[in-house]
Amino acid sequence: MDTAAPAPTAASPDHLCVLVHGLWGNPDHLKFLSTSLRERYPEDKLHVLVAKRNAGSFTYDGIELGGERVAHEIEETLEELARSGHEIKKLSIVGYSLGGLISRYAIGLLFHKGLFQKIEPVNFTTFATPHLGVRTPLLGFHNKIWNVLGARALSMSGRQLFTIDSFRDTGRPLLAVLADPESIFMQALAQFKYRSLYANVVNDRSVSYYTAGISKVDPFIQPDEVKMNYVDGYEDVILDGENPVSAKEPEALPAFTQRLTSSTRTVFGRVPLVAFLVVFIPIGSTLFLINSAIQSVRSNQRIRMHEQGKGGFDIGGYRIPLMINGMRKEVEDMYENMNNAQEQEYLLSGSEEHASPSISQSTNISRKKSIDNASEVESIEESKAGLAVEFPTLALTPDQFAMVEALNNVGFKKHPVYIHKHRHSHAAIIRRMEKSSFDEGRIVVKHWLNEFVL
Template structure:
């Protein structure tokens, strides 16, 4: 370990993950910055099925690993003065929890937080923003197959004595988690636009709209130097020139088209439910039992971590806010995928739904310029997703903290959740090189 490096960068893997999943990010970081500039810690205590144990438990483990490494470095004569934290998938949520714990213990008074970045992290949870029967079935089944972590990500948990989901508390303005996150000089996120079957764009991008849902109908705009992968966050898409549709497509009604789009989902439930559910639930039951056993050891301190040191007050003013609001039974009834007429007031006020065709208004980064342009330029407007009230509040609070949000348009592979960090060293994930290059070009040492 080099004596001059005073910056520790922590990498946190995702659900079912292991440290090897972050090999590409680690080597890319090391290639960009030598050991004379930065130390790298890839956390390992949440590997495999240990990620079932909950975001809070995982966060305590990561906080403990960081403190251990800082102690090791100090004993070796390496004074760490700066810290960066990078989270992939569920690891981004675990990292946010750990950051709150470290902040509450006073670490950031002596160590300066510099970069916080997430890749394909479900900041708003993984509950699908749909109201139909099949979406409800997915939410019910998914929340019960991942033990504690599943309930937290599907927003059906009640975190300790708050009476609210953990993710809601994690984004509370008055919580240690938001206060700790706000200490970082740079905050950024990368969200897949398409083909991420694990984490949808809206939750990874902290967005109440999805400009990429009907991507074939639009032209995607990219950042200069990162073409065909990193999308321009200020001006993500443009309208395409209208095309003459074949006669048979012109005759299809909107309802008929919607039915055909649902065929793959219907087929999935017809085929998967009778065959795969038994195996899935059996494995989930086994993992839930094992997870409960690990949690008992964790709570009693027999897992090697003194959890009492992390169980500080959460410092939220609205600790017992209501959970039985209008979205309580949203997924139990048929409906549309977006907010209906008269519901727009529920949406977050921090985000706009329309994008001007003109780049000039966006590059000016001024509300006055945008307003002036809106009068003369056509607009692309996207409907607001039917999120829960908790999710809309999360968007508002996280937007107020501030993130640089980068949509990632990976097209050459159908498994973009793995490709965004090049989880495996295979040619089909090569677009991940451009993502890493953009991340490191904006990484402050």
Template sequence: MDTATPASASSRPVHLCVLVHGLWGNPQHLKYLSTSLREQYPEDKLHILVAKRNTGSFTYDGIELGGERVATEIEESLEDLARDGTEIKKLSIIGYSLGGLIARYAIGLLYHKGLFEKIEPVNFTTFATPHLGVRTPLNGYHNHIWNVLGARTLSTSGRQLFTIDQFRDTGRPLLAVLADPASIFIQALAQFKHRSLYSNVVNDRSAVYYTTCISRTDPYVQPDAIKINYLSGYEPVIIDADNPVSVKEKETLPSFHQRLSSNTRTVFGRLPIFAFLLIFIPIGSSLFLINSAIQSVRSRQRIRMHEEGKAGIDVAGYRIPLMINDVRREVEDMFENVNNAQEHEYLLAGSEELASPPLSPKLVRANSSPKSKPSSVSESEVDSIKEAKKEHALDFPTLALTADQFAMIQALDEVGFKKYPVFIHNHRHSHAAIIRRMDWKAFDEGKVVVRHWLTEFEV
């Protein structure tokens, strides 16, 4: 075993930053994030851990198991660093896509085990993370089919992402428990000094805007119909969250012949795509469903081994009370089986109060330090804010989400996130481009996103 002298120990990193990849992901997906961090901060300032135990199809195994794996990696890394003479004083966690939910689960476990009493939680950031799940807030038959079948093609993770699971003995979806103000997960999240998220506003086929930005509305359904305002120095990628959109000035309409010519080019330009979809979608869908069935069986086998303690993780050490002081909340039955009952994409006029629960004066945080307590806001200040928004913001309809999802939004907003909408223009795979998941020129707008994130990251 190596021994470290006091001089060498003092030069070792004191801040641990953990990166957690997403569904079907691997550590290589986070290479640009990790290399950018390393270019910004030397090893004597920051130690970087890229979680690897959930690689590939292991992400089928669910948020709970994934969170336990990540918590184990963090604890093992801290032990290894301590043996090497490095005492970690600060902790940051960055989650990409599903990795953001896994990270939220992992920090709850670490918080309950007392880690945050010894290590200061500093930065918690998610990129394109579906905090509200991935259920489509639409009723059409094709969306209903997707909400039903999609949940059953990704094993445990799929059921949790579509919120059709019942987590342990709570009788509620895991994501609802993860966002319960009385849970260890929200209590842990509240401890972090900085909480931020980056959310694609268009072309994210994996996790759409409303869920990644924790929002009741989606102002970007028709981006060409609004004026989008960007942060100075980060145009045209990072949107100004304080003043994201405004009314667009009227433009001169093109002539009939110009529109006809444009439409003709569009139709003929799409013919190869239509032909490709017609031929290959049936084949691809069949292969996908077969692979999903195989991976689901393998996932159940891994979960069973994990539960039996045969996967190298002390499961008993993580099967702890989820609620502070064993507080339990009854299941809300109002929108049960909402996929069958929902009739509209948006709430009907006059029913928006369903999406706007009364503001809590403060989030009760058991065992939290005074610095993490939110400041109270008077009713008059709240009214002033609402009036200012009415005067300067466009009016967008409230999405027809579930009662659980509206509760998640309220709880996460009360904890507080800095939200940064992102507009990727140069590639239709914005879910990958937002973190420059591959070293592609078309993903270079992700460099702008990461550059902004680094200015917010505190060491």
């Protein structure tokens, strides 16, 4: 005899919020996020799911497989809640780092399966997510070396993050498909009532500002040379997304001193890369590459098992038409240090038009020619003071330019974050560990909670 499902209580919440961690991550990385969310919204107000299926080296398996795991975990949770009498009517997704890309894939699958016809998508938020991948700008030999080495060190996830993969039968990188306006992924993203992102402006060793902030320019390359415009009440951490920087009165230095300062900055800017290569190549590369090879083999085995339906659930419903543990921390540090050593490179005059002829500009950005070097630049206008600050266009790939256009067209509320107290802002932005030097992450999470709509 069938047993009727228990009736929901008067205080039964109807909103599920899902948190998704990043590369090399695990649910503990999201402890401060989940705890803060629970303190703001107790169990009678909100269900919280911290995704568990992609922990550790499982994040090597790629955005597609990771997204399928998360989608399945969400569906399982919804079924469990329904059996216990909880009817979920609203869904929010929060992705950290690679978890933001995995989340974008997962919501496409859920949308395709019709879930959004029954459940309202409310909040979609990413923290330090590489929406444009992690491929460094194209110019310069050091960037080319890193784009080759890095892409082959993280199995399928690395290939996808560096956009050298070919997704299924599309012949295009997965990230390009993920941002295609005609894809189920972008259609799903557009369904959310509120889309927001938090992007570190400095010291993010894993995810540069331009990719986390979905931007063709980086206004924060030399933060001391611009005036930061902070949001009132957030203690010099959260910048005004619509007007993050404005012109700063230059110091009156002799012309010779200015030239010397600029040259010194250029020379010393390359020191971290040279020093790292000197150490990395003879000492660290062997361990790094051995571990990468081991994890790639293991990841490929998991992917094959998943494709054969041996991954713990039937993948048919998700196929859309169309390190050794003891070494993981060292490998993560090597990867982040190498990535952090890269310099931004910029397009020469006329190059952007050739690379991406149809890029639209956001409302607060206009294009103009630089009066001193004829490089094509973008100008962020400060409406109140009438000041303009010019920044050159980064040397992105045509796919990346297209991603910027499509993702900005669907719309994100952008929150640049300036972490001052720690040089590992990628971890500090969500207070990934209980460290006093990560306390600025409290301010970031406070801001997010005040933006979160129940």
